[in-house]
């Protein structure tokens with residue numbers, strides 16, 4: 236069987252670095268190229284940290300796609316760049332696997348209709364860690380019985396987007412099964428703006444940023460006399476890689492956009 240040819244965008248980033256090594260080290264995958272805004276024209280092996288990994292490096296995505304044959308683009312960059320890369324990939328018939336977070340609902344709707352138009356697979360996964368996907372699924376289950384919920388997400392202090400993609404996805408999954416409810420006292424008032432966090436359908440998301448953290452989330456469900464906590468911790472970026480592999484394999488079999496790996500694992 237032929238190998239899945241993969242391009243990674245953002246190879247020097249915390250996630251991109253792991254993804255390059257995953258693709259390089261996976262038997263059924265071939266690293267077709269990388270897209271890196273600061274390098275062009277050399278081999279990846281010439282860049283610090285990638286000794287022995289041969290692949291062409293392009294700073295321009297269009298030049299990359301017109302020079303290299305590929306099946307899948309893994310994007311691990313920033314929301315604006317990720318959106319542009321995803322649209323460009325779809326327009327070139329290359330299947331996007333997007334880990335980048337911070338997309339708006341409008342971005343997702345736009346990508347959904349472009350994916351339909353192109354008739355190829357696209358996966359947008361706010362979290363690739365299998366444990367995090369289970370944490371979201373368990374939270375959705377719990378929300379049927381506990382409508383009072385607060386989400387606390389905790390990340391390293393280099394993270395650009397807040398709330399995290401995982402927290403937004405968790406809130407969406409909970410909102411799908413929970414009746415909209417304004418939590419807390421009806422007359423509650425913030426004396427310092429933001430004290431109650433972001434409000435999604437009446438539930439609240441709190442974002443913590445601290446050095447030393449990687450990616451952590453707890454979902455608290457409160458009821459009369461009891462508290463249920465669903466928690467997940469990623470202690471390193473390797474925790475995301477089995478999900479990246481699953482997404483690359485899965486996107487080859489899809490012809491629609493899938494938002495969230497919970498729709499792939501059963």
Ligand SMILES: NC(=O)C1=CN([C@@H]2O[C@H](COP(=O)(O)OP(=O)(O)OC[C@H]3O[C@@H](n4cnc5c(N)ncnc54)[C@H](OP(=O)(O)O)[C@@H]3O)[C@@H](O)[C@H]2O)C=CC1
Nearest residue numbers: 245247248249250272311312334335336360361362363475
């Ligand atoms: N889905 C998941 O499971 C996970 C998703 N993420 C998400 O993945 C994304 C990347 O995270 P992380 O690796 O920690 O971030 P990093 O900041 O470590 O890496 C981001 C990468 O994007 C590149 N980049 C930034 N700006 C541009 C630009 N204008 N043009 C081209 N490339 C650019 C950076 O290049 P340069 O070095 O030149 O700045 C860098 O290689 C984030 O959105 C994060 O939320 C993170 C972890 C898990």
Ligand SMILES: O=C(O)C1=N[C@H](C(=O)O)C[C@H](O)C1
Nearest residue numbers: 336361362394399400401450
């Ligand atoms: O930026 C990160 O680190 C992470 N981002 C994703 C998110 O926004 O949910 C996934 C994970 O939490 C790590």
